[in-house]
Amino acid sequence: MITKQFIILLIQSSEVTTENWITSPGVIGTIFLIFLIVFLGIFIFIKRLNSYVDLLEKNTKDLTEDEFERRLVNLEEEEVDEILALRQKGFKEDLSKKKTITAKPKNSGFIKKIINPKNPLFDEKSRSTVKIEISKELKEIVIWYLGAAVVWLIFGTLVGQYVGMKFVWPDMDNTPWLSFGRLRPVHTNTVFWGWGSMAMVGLGHYVISRTSNSEIFSYTRSKIAFWLMNAAVFIGNLSLMSGINNGGGEYREYIWPIMALFAIGLIITFFNFYKTVAKRKISEIYISNWFILAALIWTTVLTFIGYFPTYQEGLGETVIQGYYMHQGVGMWFMTFTLGLVYYFLPSSLNKPIYSYSLGVLAFWTQMLFYTLIGTHHFVFSPLPWWLQTVAIVFSAGMFIPVFAGSTNFYMTMRGSWNHISKSYVLPFFLVGVVFYFVGSVQGSFQAFRFTNYLWHFTDFNVAHSHMTMYGIITFLMWACIYTILPKITGNEPPQRFVGAHFWLAFVGLFAYMISLMVGGTLKGLSWIEGNPFIESVILMENFWVWRAVGGSLMFVSHIIFAYNFYLMIRKKKVVEISRKQTLETQIN
Amino acid sequence: MLNLHKDHKNLVLLAFSVFVTLSIGVAIMPAYQMEGYEPIPGMKDLTAQERRGLSIYIAEGCVGCHTQQVRNIEMDNTWGDRPSLASDYYYSKQRMDVWRQSPSLLGSERTGPDLTDIGSRQPSKDWHLLHLYNPRLVVEASVMPKYNWMFHISDTSYVEIGDVTLPRSITKMEGGDVIVASRDALDLVAYLKSLQQFSFEDYDPPMAFIPALPKDELTAVGGAKKTIGASLYQKNCAACHQTNGRGVKGAFPPLAGSLIVNNKNPEMLIKIILMGYDAREEYGVMPALGENLSDEDIKAITDHERSSWGNRAPEVPLEMITRLRDSIGNSKTQ
Numbered sequence: 001m002i003t004k005q006f007i008i009l010l011i012q013s014s015e016v017t018t019e020n021w022i023t024s025p026g027v028i029g030t031i032f033l034i035f036l037i038v039f040l041g042i043f044i045f046i047k048r049l050n051s052y053v054d055l056l057e058k059n060t061k062d063l064t065e066d067e068f069e070r071r072l073v074n075l076e077e078e079e080v081d082e083i084l085a086l087r088q089k090g091f092k093e094d095l096s097k098k099k100t101i102t103a104k105p106k107n108s109g110f111i112k113k114i115i116n117p118k119n120p121l122f123d124e125k126s127r128s129t130v131k132i133e134i135s136k137e138l139k140e141i142v143i144w145y146l147g148a149a150v151v152w153l154i155f156g157t158l159v160g161q162y163v164g165m166k167f168v169w170p171d172m173d174n175t176p177w178l179s180f181g182r183l184r185p186v187h188t189n190t191v192f193w194g195w196g197s198m199a200m201v202g203l204g205h206y207v208i209s210r211t212s213n214s215e216i217f218s219y220t221r222s223k224i225a226f227w228l229m230n231a232a233v234f235i236g237n238l239s240l241m242s243g244i245n246n247g248g249g250e251y252r253e254y255i256w257p258i259m260a261l262f263a264i265g266l267i268i269t270f271f272n273f274y275k276t277v278a279k280r281k282i283s284e285i286y287i288s289n290w291f292i293l294a295a296l297i298w299t300t301v302l303t304f305i306g307y308f309p310t311y312q313e314g315l316g317e318t319v320i321q322g323y324y325m326h327q328g329v330g331m332w333f334m335t336f337t338l339g340l341v342y343y344f345l346p347s348s349l350n351k352p353i354y355s356y357s358l359g360v361l362a363f364w365t366q367m368l369f370y371t372l373i374g375t376h377h378f379v380f381s382p383l384p385w386w387l388q389t390v391a392i393v394f395s396a397g398m399f400i401p402v403f404a405g406s407t408n409f410y411m412t413m414r415g416s417w418n419h420i421s422k423s424y425v426l427p428f429f430l431v432g433v434v435f436y437f438v439g440s441v442q443g444s445f446q447a448f449r450f451t452n453y454l455w456h457f458t459d460f461n462v463a464h465s466h467m468t469m470y471g472i473i474t475f476l477m478w479a480c481i482y483t484i485l486p487k488i489t490g491n492e493p494p495q496r497f498v499g500a501h502f503w504l505a506f507v508g509l510f511a512y513m514i515s516l517m518v519g520g521t522l523k524g525l526s527w528i529e530g531n532p533f534i535e536s537v538i539l540m541e542n543f544w545v546w547r548a549v550g551g552s553l554m555f556v557s558h559i560i561f562a563y564n565f566y567l568m569i570r571k572k573k574v575v576e577i578s579r580k581q582t583l584e585t586q587i588n
Numbered sequence: 589m590l591n592l593h594k595d596h597k598n599l600v601l602l603a604f605s606v607f608v609t610l611s612i613g614v615a616i617m618p619a620y621q622m623e624g625y626e627p628i629p630g631m632k633d634l635t636a637q638e639r640r641g642l643s644i645y646i647a648e649g650c651v652g653c654h655t656q657q658v659r660n661i662e663m664d665n666t667w668g669d670r671p672s673l674a675s676d677y678y679y680s681k682q683r684m685d686v687w688r689q690s691p692s693l694l695g696s697e698r699t700g701p702d703l704t705d706i707g708s709r710q711p712s713k714d715w716h717l718l719h720l721y722n723p724r725l726v727v728e729a730s731v732m733p734k735y736n737w738m739f740h741i742s743d744t745s746y747v748e749i750g751d752v753t754l755p756r757s758i759t760k761m762e763g764g765d766v767i768v769a770s771r772d773a774l775d776l777v778a779y780l781k782s783l784q785q786f787s788f789e790d791y792d793p794p795m796a797f798i799p800a801l802p803k804d805e806l807t808a809v810g811g812a813k814k815t816i817g818a819s820l821y822q823k824n825c826a827a828c829h830q831t832n833g834r835g836v837k838g839a840f841p842p843l844a845g846s847l848i849v850n851n852k853n854p855e856m857l858i859k860i861i862l863m864g865y866d867a868r869e870e871y872g873v874m875p876a877l878g879e880n881l882s883d884e885d886i887k888a889i890t891d892h893e894r895s896s897w898g899n900r901a902p903e904v905p906l907e908m909i910t911r912l913r914d915s916i917g918n919s920k921t922q
Binding site for chain 1: 608619666697730819
């Protein structure tokens with residue numbers, strides 16, 4: 001059955017190649033970008049494998065010495081005498097009878113065989129974490145935000161996984177509040193406003209405070225913002241599940257009173273950060289702070305424009321929707337995350353960023369180009385043709401900030417590839433940075449009119465959004481969290497768990513992405529050929545199964561991540577308590 | 589001058605003001621401009637019931653899978669006779685209430701079909717209700733969720749006048765039970781049936797669709813008549829009568845082995861397609877398709893029906909279709 005379908009698939013794709021769709025620049029570009037991801041995966045894998053092989057050799061040698069010493073020290077006196085006697089006997093016999101020494105290997109030593117007690121694949125590296133001392137309040141607020149982010153990640157992707165399975169088994173349940181239409185926005189909004197936003201703001205606190213060399217202006221305000229934003233996500237999800245939806249536009253599904261809570265949280269966070277930067281003890285404003293402050297302002301403006309009640313009747317709403325959903329990604333997630341990477345990437349490699357000026361260039365072009373391209377979500381729609389053309393032209397212009405950013409990060413990483421074999425922090429960064437390049441460039445390709453013709457409205461869009469929100473934002477968040485959390489809590493999670501997290505997430509994302517890209521392309525071709533619509537649903541069947549498989553891997557990796565997070569923040573507390581207790585017992 | 593590297597105030601102000609300026613240019617101004625469009629003369633506003641239906645459409649997140657825009661490209665010709673215009677959305681895209689904005693109807697994904705013209709493509713209320721109750725009863729391969737919470741099971745003796753029930757056999761009800769549609773279901777169906785692309789006779793050529801392939805290649809691809817008939821059947825008939833021609837027991841009659849379809853004289857068959865049919869209690873109402881299909885289309889469909897699924901009846905003469913259409917037209921005008 002499956003083989004038959006596979007053959008059909010092959011025939012279909014060989015048929016369509018004759019129509020030359022594949023030679024369209026957007027399609028070729030995308031295929032090239034996918035290969036880039038494959039090579040990246042192979043590169044990291046080989047690097048890690050190489051280090052394991054080295055480790056194996058090193059381990060064996062070290063263990064030989066260790067074992068020797070251990071046995072030597074533990075030998076009883078009689079045993080030593082016995083061995084000595086044997087050796088002397090061996091030497092004497094050899095001398096008298098002129099035989100070779102190696103004739104009796106039995107008597108040549110006491111270590112017969114070395115058994116490696118450790119599995120070299122899961123070697124624990126010596127812990128060399130440099131602990132960074134920061135104030136208790138800062139540490140607390142960072143952990144608060146990151147903790148909330150982890151909770152939302154688990155919840156949001158659980159919902160996503162459930163919704164993805166509904167494509168394969170549409171009759172899984174018949175509960176209104178679990179139906180696909182209501183849960184889909186719960187998934188997107190939770191990972192958007194819950195996971196991504198909380199993680200960014202949490203890490204932002206650390207960056208703002210460190211680069212300004214001063215404490216956050218007010219930790220009370222940070223906590224107020226924390227509760228406001230989390231309340232928005234919580235109430236928003238409940239309302240979506242009970243059927244209260246603002247209008248169905250992506251990321252604008254929370255009704256305004258709920259989104260207002262989030263916006264107030266943003267404004268409080270902005271002033272809190274701004275005042276911290278204002279009282280900085282260094283004259284220069286570090287580039288990260290440019291991005292972080294701008295992201296907060298831009299998103300506040302964006303939310304205001306998106307929810308303002310006039311000018312949104314008729315297609316006015318559609319213009320705003322295109323602007324809003326694109327900027328939600330570009331001005332909030334992309335801008336904020338870039339700010340974080342400009343700090344955490346150099347800091348994890350212990351060297352400065354490659355070029356400060358490239359960062360500044362990326363900043364201004366990000367603002368200029370990203371703002372203008374929202375309408376590319378509505379190419380061929382009844383929106384004005386000039387607006388669509390502007391969006392397409394500036395989508396191509398997006399190459400500038402993307403090239404500037406990725407070159408900068410790549411050049412910073414250059415020469416530090418050996419870090420890949422030491423820890424998973426650099427692989428996380430590397431995947432995020434490569435996806436930043438691949439996802440953004442692919443998105444620009446998708447805006448071209450032909451590729452839009454082929455891919456718009458298909459599952460390809462879903463693949464693209466996961467490539468960016470997951471491949472870029474989520475991987476970079478993990479990179480930052482694994483960089484900083486062990487340093488401030490003093491606890492590193494076991495490498496094998498971080499590795500499992502990395503590989504499950506990476507392979508899962510790849511399966512997710514490829515299945516929907518191939519399926520989406522075939523779907524688009526089926527539409528172009530004018531086949532009955534239901535055929536495009538039937539042909540997606542297997543691709544949806546593979547998507548669910550990829551999604552499951554991703555979800556499992558999140559559970560591992562949550563456990564790692566728990567390990568990173570837990571142990572410290574135990575140590576503190578025990579110290580306290582011992583002190584108390586001593587006093588008593 | 590501005591000293592952005594050291595002056596945080598200037599940096600923040602500049603980022604703020606440039607962004608606001610760009611936003612006004614690229615979002616607020618065009619939005620105001622788009623809002624200024626007027627409805628096409630003759631277009632009807634939604635009724636109160638249809639508006640309630642629209643509200644449910646948004647609450648249930650239908651826009652996540654269904655678009656409502658016919659783009660000006662060839663493949664979208666399936667979904668409407670002409671590309672959508674800004675004016676088409678005049679009535680449907682208005683702010684819903686104090687809490688909820690104007691609905692985002694255009695959508696961004698077609699996991700399910702476009703619904704711009706679903707009211708004319710599928711005018712049968714029975715079909716819509718069954719489809720909502722369980723999509724897989726009428727479209728086998730559908731992945732749409734069931735909306736069976738919009739229906740409740742009731743005893744036949746409690747059914748009041750005006751209640752809409754679903755056919756008992758297909759929904760597998762036993763004893764005196766019957767499935768009754770709730771107000772939500774009826775409102776939603778009323779809204780879906782109201783979705784009909786407003787057609788106006790004299791529209792200009794510039795509104796034509798952009799083809800995926802040059803025109804001459806398209807005709808070459810066309811191939812045998814039979815495939816055209818099959819694809820037209822798939823688009824217009826298969827939703828009820830199913831691809832395999834077996835229909836849905838208790839809702840839509842089978843065409844395989846049907847006496848009307850296999851009759852040597854296809855007059856009755858053509859008439860039913862042109863005028864619709866509601867003669868048999870146990871089945872749903874067949875809508876009239878005369879306005880949607882050309883004579884050639886009808887010939888292709890009937891030939892396909894008469895030569896598939898074991899049916900073997902001679903081809904239908906095109907003149908007969910033209911003649912029947914004319915006679916119906918005459919009787920209507922008289």
